[in-house]
Amino acid sequence: MKQITKKEWKKLKKKLEPIIRSAIGWALTRDFDTLYSVMAHDDEFFIFHPDNKSTIIGFEAFQMHTEKSWRRPDFRGTRFETHDLRITLSESGTTAWYSCFLDDFVEVAGKESGWEKVRWTGVLDKRDGKWVHTQMHFSFPTD
DSSP states (O other): OOOOOHHHHHHHHHHHHHHHHHHHHHHHHTOHHHHHHTBOOSTTOEEEOSSGGGOEESHHHHHHHHHHHTSSTTEEEEEEEEEEEEEEEOTTSSEEEEEEEEEEEEEETTEEEEEEEEEEEEEEEEETTEEEEEEEEEEOOOO
């Protein structure tokens, strides 16, 4: 297995950051094609949200949630920002994981809601030459 150089790692990190940001940033322009393009389309894909009822297992469930919740005409992303984004790459160079704090705000039926400084972690896998999210986790600090 070939180790990547620091130069290759910096180049890859610049490539991964927009893919990570697209998982949230798609909402600003309602670009559902981008959202779906950065997610793994399989039964193992999952997302843990802070509440148990919103846990998503499998791409089909994710797509159903997306269409029901975010495709609504009165939904729009208003702003988001990541803080302290850290990305780590596996030795094989085909898996990466990340962590950051996320501010994510939307408007639904004219009312803004969102998360501030939620902890966001995720895993990306390189499949057929393309990086996709295979897992995400959102949680709030309890202290």
